[in-house]
Amino acid sequence: MAGDGAGAWDATTGPRLTLCGLDRLMPLHVWVGPTGHVQRVGPTLAKLRPGEGLAGRRLLEVFELRRPRGVHRFADLLGRDGAKLQLSFRAAPRTSLKGAFVRLADGQGALLDLSPGLSVTDTVARFGLTGSDFPPSDPTVEMLYLIEAQSAILAESRKLNHRLDEARLAAEREALTDTLTGLRNRRALEHLLERLTDAHLAEPFGLMHLDLDYFKQVNDSLGHAAGDHVLCHVAKVLGEETRRDDMVARIGGDEFVVICRRCDDPATLDRIARRIIARLEVPIPYAGHVCRVSASIGTAISSAYARPTSARMLRDADRALYASKDGGRARHTLFAVAKPGVAGRKTS
Amino acid sequence: MHGLINTSIQSFVMQVYGNAAWSEICLRADLGFDRFETMLTYDDGLTEAVIEAAVDVLGKDRGAILEDMGHHLVTNPASEPLRRLLRFGGENFADFLHSLDELHDRVRLALPDLELPRFDVREHAPGSFSLHFDWSASGLGQAVLGAIRAMADDYGTLAVLDYAPRGVHGESETITVSLLESHHAAGRDFALARAEP
Known part of the structure; x- marks a missing residue:
């Protein structure tokens, strides 16, 4: 009761997220305990491994680390607070992900915030992800929209080019052809x-x-x-x-x-x-x-x-x-x- | 006017009323050609001439033609890419209506020279919306009504929509929307990304 009052928290420790809040802000997160075992994964990341419980498994057994290179033990990764990550699942489908690695305070281990990066279209299609699988602040949906809009526009432009080219060829043919006999002119x-x-x-x-x-x-x-x-x-x-x-x-x-x-x-x-x-x-x-x-x-x-x-x-x-x-x-x-x-x- | 708008009118007339009706409209509008190109830009006067000719040839009033056209634009199989792009607006019809707020900017990202109206979306009570916009210069406001009505169907939502033109005191064009049932029928499928064929 005493701890509930306003001002009872300590600003220097930073904000304390609820797990539900964490899920909403980073639906593709992995929380890894100090021993290197997965504590928890965000709901969208869980969708990428349907029917496969990730919690309790070693992080580096689940993922192959491509970046940073040469890190084979979780203890070494812990020393890389703030590192940029590039990793993929070890088991098929070997979806690759990128993200940030952040060490948590008070020996709570580390937090990985992941994203599909350039494989976003494939990943979203393969796992049937929807807008609510991404936080509103994440531009993934806008990006998919743009990719789709651009390819539709490109297809239209290609059609136009094709028609213009045909018209050009026909005009050239006509300009060099005798219309009555079809011979050259x-x-x-x-x-x-x-x-x-x-x-x-x-x-x-x-x-x-x-x-x-x-x-x-x-x-x-x-x-x-x-x-x-x-x-x-x-x-x-x-x-x-x-x-x-x-x-x-x-x-x-x-x-x-x-x-x-x-x-x-x-x-x-x-x-x-x-x-x-x-x-x-x-x-x-x-x-x-x-x-x-x-x-x-x-x-x-x-x-x-x-x-x-x-x-x-x-x-x-x-x-x-x-x-x-x-x-x-x-x-x-x-x-x-x-x-x-x-x-x-x-x-x- | 962006060719996209003109080709929308063109494919609507050709598919619903036939090629002969479209040829007649082109003749009356004195276009000098009978096919608009999606990716080119045309003089605004041509669009107006085509709509006026369509009123004469099809024997329907302007509002009805435009509304049918907007509806057709979303529902005909050839414009599936457009329907999909609109569905990016939200996971349900109410979200979609809210997304109209940013439609103008969203479209600008993809097609900088396509000038669509800016919407001001207000939700007065749950399920009760008004959309304010000003596209009076284009005279195409009722096409928006048809398109939004088609989107309600697309989401499987039962809604009542009404259109009021620009008022004499400069009030913007308004579409009011009342959602009656958000899962009235099965909507059409939409997946955020499609697997490569």
Whole structure:
């Protein structure tokens, strides 16, 4: 009775916690007696070892101490008042915990205040912990909230990036594609020619310029839909008569360019061109009618030039094309370049 | 307005009224596009235009649409992450209502550019709350009502909620909540952390 009065306590010994108060402030505590045996664990820590009584067991038998290192006896740990702890259970599941080690007054042993640290998400999920398992002052729940919010936001951002990337690729594809035939367009052709005529690459190639013959008649007699049908058919034939690496571009109404990569043999190019012409001359059925076209082709070969440029080659292929047209259409002409070296020797 | 708000309206209309209704709303609101992006920010005028168009197209009054939208936002399976984040507010519905006090700051931690209203939560007697907030600039107050009503269901709590708009004398928007039964029905599951799949 006498001890209950106000002012009867001694301020110098510090506050005396009830066990219930200790549980609320530090639900993950371990109170270890002076002999190194666990006296008591907080309610949340007890949840991490369901069905396993920890009280009465040696602290260092229950936990493996990772920090401080080299401490094997409780008596040594007692000398480390205020130490930062890193430990894990010796038995599975080997949940790791971090915390503080504080020596108690009056030979009462020591108090460990623990926390799951970075393994918090796993620990909370595994043992089904809830908000009331942590003191209100502990930011664990806020941290879990933030982790979850951030991963939801990250997932949204990833989706957005993905959609933007798809849109970018589609726009790029569209910018380089002829919408009617699905072939590449003039822009795509220019990109490729720029790369191929780069002096460092020096990859030989043949450039065929193809212009349809009698296409205007198809358009005039059967209409534009028939004309479009023919153009798509031409695109299909050109795709079939070239290799995967080659490029087929539609650069104008009925004008096409074929780039035959790593091919500068005049005979081979001539064979390809003749085959294309032959196939295009096969009548094309359309809505109960047949469309008849042919093609004239002019070809320039990169290795014929000391320094090939795309403008020069396009112009020369175009000249060869007109030679084919002038020669009666439905034919192939190779542009003949006088090699500067050869020419030089001739004049000397 | 944060894209999150706009996409909420969008997915509500698309899921409940169908894609055609949403396309019509976009057309009437003169958006020039028909998909909002969650992670982008849009002019506030667009949100208002969409809501006005929705009133015309869906033939319902604004308050009803907003309340349904708030409800849908919490209950539809696609927004499970949001429901979970709200459940972090507390272990029962009363705790959740108290947590609205810090909702603004909580959301700011995760999404600094999402401007949600600040709530002033008062508990007048056990089970009797009033939530004061001011989101009148957004005109979305009734969506809050729908969302809180859905959260009561989520906790399995039977509650009566009422909404009063901003008063003529500048009184803030108010939602009153009376808890009738805190364990009326089984609430939906919530675990603080989920095991990695």
